Amino acid sequence: MNPRCRPADHLSRRALLKGALATTAGGVFMNWGDLFGSAAHAKDVAKEQKSCILIWLNGGASQFETFDMKVGRPTGGPLRPIQTNVVGAQICELMPKMAQQMDKVAVIRSMRTSQIDHPGGIHLMHTGYGPSANVRYPEIGAVCAKFLGREKPDLPNFIKISSNGDAGAGFLGPNYQPFGLDHDGRLPQFAVSNLDPKIEANRNELRNFAEDSFALDRKVEVAGMHREAYESVRRLQKTLKVFDIEQEWAKHRDLYGDTKIGKGCMLARRLVESGVAFVEVGQSGYDTHADNFAGHKGLVPPMDHAWAGLLTDLHQRGMLKNTLVVWMGEIGRTPSINNRSGRDHYVRAWTTVLAGARIKPGIVYGETDLDGKDVKDKPVTEGDFFATIYKSLGINPNKENFQGVRPIPLAPFGSNVVEDLLA
Amino acid sequence: MNRLLLSLLFVSLPLVPVRAADPPLRNCIDEQVKAAWAREKVKPAPLADDAEFLRRVHLDIIGIIPTYDEAKAFLDDQSPDKRAKLIDRLLEHPRYALHQADEWDQVLFGRNPPGYETQRRPTFQRWLQEQFAKNVPYDKWVADILKAEGTTVDDGPPWFLAQYDRQPEDAAEKITQTFLGVQLQCARCHDHPFEAWKQVDFYGVAAFLARLQVVQFDKKNNELKAMIGERNTGEVLFTGPAAQQTPGKKGEPIKPKFLQGEALAEPAPPKDLKEERSLPASKAPAKPYFSRKDKLAEWITAKDNPYFARAVANRVWAQFMGRGLVHPVDNMIAKNLTHPELLTACAQQLSAQNFDLKWYIRELCNSQTYQLSSTGEVEDARPTWFERARVRPLSAEELLESWRQATGYDAVAAKAPKPPQGRFHGVTWDYMVRFFGQPNNGTGNFQGGLQEHLYLNNGEVSRLIATDKGSLHQTLLDDKRPWEERVDQLYLSILTRPAKPAEKKKFAEYLSSGDKPAERLREAIWVLLTCSEFRFNH
Numbered sequence: 001m002n003p004r005c006r007p008a009d010h011l012s013r014r015a016l017l018k019g020a021l022a023t024t025a026g027g028v029f030m031n032w033g034d035l036f037g038s039a040a041h042a043k044d045v046a047k048e049q050k051s052c053i054l055i056w057l058n059g060g061a062s063q064f065e066t067f068d069m070k071v072g073r074p075t076g077g078p079l080r081p082i083q084t085n086v087v088g089a090q091i092c093e094l095m096p097k098m099a100q101q102m103d104k105v106a107v108i109r110s111m112r113t114s115q116i117d118h119p120g121g122i123h124l125m126h127t128g129y130g131p132s133a134n135v136r137y138p139e140i141g142a143v144c145a146k147f148l149g150r151e152k153p154d155l156p157n158f159i160k161i162s163s164n165g166d167a168g169a170g171f172l173g174p175n176y177q178p179f180g181l182d183h184d185g186r187l188p189q190f191a192v193s194n195l196d197p198k199i200e201a202n203r204n205e206l207r208n209f210a211e212d213s214f215a216l217d218r219k220v221e222v223a224g225m226h227r228e229a230y231e232s233v234r235r236l237q238k239t240l241k242v243f244d245i246e247q248e249w250a251k252h253r254d255l256y257g258d259t260k261i262g263k264g265c266m267l268a269r270r271l272v273e274s275g276v277a278f279v280e281v282g283q284s285g286y287d288t289h290a291d292n293f294a295g296h297k298g299l300v301p302p303m304d305h306a307w308a309g310l311l312t313d314l315h316q317r318g319m320l321k322n323t324l325v326v327w328m329g330e331i332g333r334t335p336s337i338n339n340r341s342g343r344d345h346y347v348r349a350w351t352t353v354l355a356g357a358r359i360k361p362g363i364v365y366g367e368t369d370l371d372g373k374d375v376k377d378k379p380v381t382e383g384d385f386f387a388t389i390y391k392s393l394g395i396n397p398n399k400e401n402f403q404g405v406r407p408i409p410l411a412p413f414g415s416n417v418v419e420d421l422l423a
Numbered sequence: 424m425n426r427l428l429l430s431l432l433f434v435s436l437p438l439v440p441v442r443a444a445d446p447p448l449r450n451c452i453d454e455q456v457k458a459a460w461a462r463e464k465v466k467p468a469p470l471a472d473d474a475e476f477l478r479r480v481h482l483d484i485i486g487i488i489p490t491y492d493e494a495k496a497f498l499d500d501q502s503p504d505k506r507a508k509l510i511d512r513l514l515e516h517p518r519y520a521l522h523q524a525d526e527w528d529q530v531l532f533g534r535n536p537p538g539y540e541t542q543r544r545p546t547f548q549r550w551l552q553e554q555f556a557k558n559v560p561y562d563k564w565v566a567d568i569l570k571a572e573g574t575t576v577d578d579g580p581p582w583f584l585a586q587y588d589r590q591p592e593d594a595a596e597k598i599t600q601t602f603l604g605v606q607l608q609c610a611r612c613h614d615h616p617f618e619a620w621k622q623v624d625f626y627g628v629a630a631f632l633a634r635l636q637v638v639q640f641d642k643k644n645n646e647l648k649a650m651i652g653e654r655n656t657g658e659v660l661f662t663g664p665a666a667q668q669t670p671g672k673k674g675e676p677i678k679p680k681f682l683q684g685e686a687l688a689e690p691a692p693p694k695d696l697k698e699e700r701s702l703p704a705s706k707a708p709a710k711p712y713f714s715r716k717d718k719l720a721e722w723i724t725a726k727d728n729p730y731f732a733r734a735v736a737n738r739v740w741a742q743f744m745g746r747g748l749v750h751p752v753d754n755m756i757a758k759n760l761t762h763p764e765l766l767t768a769c770a771q772q773l774s775a776q777n778f779d780l781k782w783y784i785r786e787l788c789n790s791q792t793y794q795l796s797s798t799g800e801v802e803d804a805r806p807t808w809f810e811r812a813r814v815r816p817l818s819a820e821e822l823l824e825s826w827r828q829a830t831g832y833d834a835v836a837a838k839a840p841k842p843p844q845g846r847f848h849g850v851t852w853d854y855m856v857r858f859f860g861q862p863n864n865g866t867g868n869f870q871g872g873l874q875e876h877l878y879l880n881n882g883e884v885s886r887l888i889a890t891d892k893g894s895l896h897q898t899l900l901d902d903k904r905p906w907e908e909r910v911d912q913l914y915l916s917i918l919t920r921p922a923k924p925a926e927k928k929k930f931a932e933y934l935s936s937g938d939k940p941a942e943r944l945r946e947a948i949w950v951l952l953t954c955s956e957f958r959f960n961h
Contacts, residue, residue, distance in 0.1 A: 133537035133586070133593035134608070156873055171865030174858075174872025190874075190882040203946040206933050210954040213926060217798040220814045222869040223955040229871030230953075233880050236873065403865045405606055405754040413612075414666060 057329035059287030097308035110366025121330030128386035138170035163282025257305030383415030468811035486522030520555035550579020569720035604734035612665035627680030652708030745813020906931035
C-alpha cells in the first residue's frame with residue numbers, strides 16, 4: 001500500500017500479515033501464505049515482533065496488599081509478607097506464585113500520578129493523558145496496534161478481554177479500535193457471519209466484481225482502503241478458531257488456575273502468539289473502600305496464579321523477550337485504613353509492575369516512606385511510565401500523532417524514560 | 424510566520440457591495456482554479472456526466488441519494504440548464520436545512536462533545552435547522568450561539584457553550600478554531616513555535632469566557648435544562664510557560680484582548696460589587712453589569728473581522744470541494760494557502776452578500792470545478808488543485824437514509840398502519856454512529872475499519888432490504904423484462920446510474936442462475952449497498 005516503504009520493511013510486514021504460526025501445542029491455526037516458502041521463517045519473523053499484554057486491575061489494587069508492604073506500621077494492615085526468589089524483595093502472602101516469578105519482573109514502588117478518581121484514572125492509565133475536552137486521546141492498545149501491529153492482519157491488532165476503558169482508538173481512527181472479547185473468547189456482536197457459506201462465497205464474488213468495476217476508472221486510495229477493510233473481515237472469518245480455547249484450556253488449566261482471569265491470560269498469550277500486537281485482560285472489583293483485606297484475599301490469589309502462569313508460559317515459549325507484560329490499575333489505595341476496614345483512592349505513592357521485552361528483570365525500583373504515604377525516592381509519573389513502556393517496546397515515546405494539525409506525542413511532553421528499568 | 428505575513432493573510436475586507444455588472448462568483452472560481460492548473464501543470468478530469476453530478480449534488484445539498492424516479496427524470500431531461508435548475512430545486516428542498524444543520528452540528532459538537540449532557544441535543548438541532556430553513560445569515564446565527572441566550576429546553580443557542588462549563592480555555596480553543604480558523608491551542612502552554620501567537624493572545628481570548636458557567640435547573644425528559652450564566656467577576660490566571668510550572672504557583676490575571684487587536688475597554692465595576700465565585704444553581708442567572716461574552720460575540724462576527732469571513736468561506740468551500748483553499752480548514756496559515764486570490768474573492772463576496780450561505784452554495788455547485796468528474800489516476804481523495812472531484816465517505820446519516828431510500832424500505836414503511844417515527848429507524852442508530860460516525864484518522868482522512876465491515880457483513884443492513892410490495896426487491900421480482908433491463912433499474916435505484924454492459928451481463932448471470940432468484944436478488948442488492956461506489960460521494 002505504502003509506496004515509500006523499503007523492500008526490507010515490506011518483506012517483514014508482509015510476512016507477518018500472512019503469518020502462519022504453529023503453536024507449540026501443535027495445530028497451525030492461521031492461514032499461511034507462501035511468501036517465503038517456509039513456515040519456519042515466518043515464525044522467526046513473528047517472534048521478533050514486539051507485543052504487549054496488559055493485566056488491568058479495575059478499581060485500583062492496593063499496593064499494601066501486593067508489592068509494597070508496611071509491616072508493623074499503622075498503615076500496614078493484617079497481611080504478612082513472604083520471601084521471593086529475589087533476595088530482599090518481599091511481597092504479600094496472597095501472591096505465593098508470583099513470589100517465584102519475581103526474578104522476571106520489575107516492580108515500581110514510586111508511582112505518582114495525577115487522576116484520583118476512576119473515570120479520570122482509567123483514562124489516564126490507558127492513554128498517558130488526563131481527559132480533555134478537545135482531544136480524544138488513543139489508548140495504549142491503539143498506539144501499539146498502530147506502531148507494532150501487522151499490516152493487513154488476520155486478527156485485529158488491539159484486543160480487550162473483559163476490560164475497562166472507553167477511550168479506544170480516539171483520534172487514531174477505526175482501524176485501531178479495540179475488538180472486545182470475554183474471558184471465554186466469546187466474540188463481540190456482528191463478528192460472526194450467519195450466512196450459508198456458499199451464498200456468502202457467491203455474493204463475495206459479485207462484490208469483488210462491483211469493486212473492480214468502480215476501480216476501473218478511479219484510482220482513489222480510499223476505495224482501496226474500504227476494500228481492504230472488507231477483506232480483513234473475510235480473513236477474520238477464516239481464523240475464528242483461534243478464539244476457541246476449550247481444547248488448549250484443558251492442558252493449561254493448572255498452569256493458569258481455573259478462573260476467569262486465568263482463562264483470559266491464556267487467551268491473551270494465545271492471541272499474541274498468533275500475531276496480535278496488544279491484548280488487555282481485565283479483572284474487576286478492586287475498589288475496596290470497605291473490607292479491603294477480605295476483598296484482596298478474594299481477588300489477588302486467582303490473579304496471582306494467572307499472572308504467574310502467563311509469565312511462565314511466555315518464558316517457556318521464548319516469547320517473554322518480545323512481549324511486555326504490564327500490571328496496573330488506575331489508582332493506588334490510601335495508607336490509612338478507614339472505619340470500614342477499607343482503603344480509599346490514592347495516587348501520591350503507589351505501585352505498578354512491568355515484565356518482559358526490554359524490562360530489567362528482578363528489580364524493585366523506587367521507594368516509599370516508612371508508612372507508604374509518599375515517594376521517598378525516584379518518583380515515576382504517568383508520563384514517565386508510558387515513555388518507559390513505549391521505549392521497552394521499541395517505540396519512540398516522543399513520536400507524534402496528529403489530531404487535526406495538533407501534534408500529540410505518544411508520552412506527554414516532558415516525560416522521561418526511566419532508563420534504570422530497561423536492560 | 425511573522426506578523427507581516429499574518430497581516431497579509433488576513434487582509435481586512437473592504438465593504439464593497441456587489442454590483443450587478445460583477446461576474447458571478449462561479450466564474451471567478453473556475454478562472455482561478457484553471458490558472459492554478461496551468462501554473463502547476465496539472466491535467467484536470469473531464470466534466471462529470473449527468474448521473475455522477477446528480478448523485479453528488481443530491482448528497483451534498485440534501486444528504487440523500489435521489490430516488491429512481493428522480494434519477495430517471497433528470498437523466499431524460501434534455502434542457503441545457505437542467506443542472507442549474509436542479510441546484511435551485513435542491514436548495515429549496517425541505518431536506519436542505521436538515522442536511523446543512525447535520526453538517527454544522529458536527530462542526531460545532533462532533534460525535535463526542537465534551538460534557539456528557541450535550542451528547543443528546545434535539546433542541547439545538549431543531550433550532551439550527553430553522554436557521555437554515557429561514558436562511559438566517561451565518562454571522563447572525565453564530566452571534567446567537569456565542570451570546571447563548573435562553574434556556575436549553577426552549578432555545579438552541581445556549582447549547583454550544585454548555586459544552587464548556589467553567590472551561591474558558593477549552594471554549595477559547597474551540598471558538599477560535601471553528602469561527603476564525605486559527606489554532607491558538609499551542610499557545611495555551613507555550614508561545615507558538617511557528618506562528619505569531621503568544622500565550623497572552625490565547626489567555627486574552629479565554630478571558631472573555633472566564634466568567635461563564637452552566638447554571639443547571641433540572642432535567643426535562645432526560646434533556647439538560649440550563650442557562651449560560653455570566654458572573655460579574657472572575658479572571659483567567661496566566662502562570663507562564665507550562666514547562667516552568669511549579670505546584671502552587673499563583674498566576675497573573677489576564678484582561679480580555681481581541682486577537683491581534685486592542686484590549687477590551689471595560690467600564691468600571693459598580694462600587695458595591697462583591698466577588699462572585701459561583702452563580703446559585705436552580706435560579707435563572709442575572710445579567711452581569713457588563714458582558715464580556717457579548718463583546719466577544721460582536722467582535723468575532725463583525726463585518727470587518729479579518730478572520731471570520733475567510734474562515735467560513737473556506738470551511739463551506741471544503742464541505743463541497745473536499746479540502747479548503749487553506750487546508751486544513753481550522754489552521755488558516757499562509758503556507759497552507761493554495762489559492763490566495765480565490766479565497767479573498769470568496770470571502771469578500773460572501774461578506775458582501777451578508778453571509779448568505781445558500782447563495783454561496785449555489786455559486787459553488789454551479790462552478791465547473793465542482794462539476795468535474797472524480798475519475799482519473801489521482802489517488803488522493805482530496806486533490807490539492809481541485810483537478811478532479813473529491814471522494815468523501817457518506818456520513819452515518821447519509822448512509823442510513825440513502826440505504827432506506829434505495830431499497831424502497833421507506834416507501835414500504837410509509838404505507839404501514841403505524842409508520843415509523845423519527846429519522847433514524849430501521850437499524851440501531853447507536854451502531855451506525857459507532858461504526859460510521861467518525862471514519863477518519865484524526866486528520867480528516869478516511870480510514871477503513873474492520874468493525875464497519877463486520878456490521879455491513881453480519882449486522883443489520885440486510886434488514887433494510889425490504890421485500891414487501893413496493894420495495895425495490897419485489898418490484899424487480901415481479902417485473903417480467905429480461906434481467907439485463909431489470910439490472911439497469913437496480914443500478915439506477917442504488918448507484919444512481921445506468922449499468923454498463925459488462926455489469927448487466929454479470930448481474931443478469933448471477934440473478935438467473937440457481938433456483939432461488941429472490942435470495943440472489945437480495946444478495947445483489949446487498950452488494951451494491953455495501954460497495955465502495957455507494958460508501959463514498961464521488
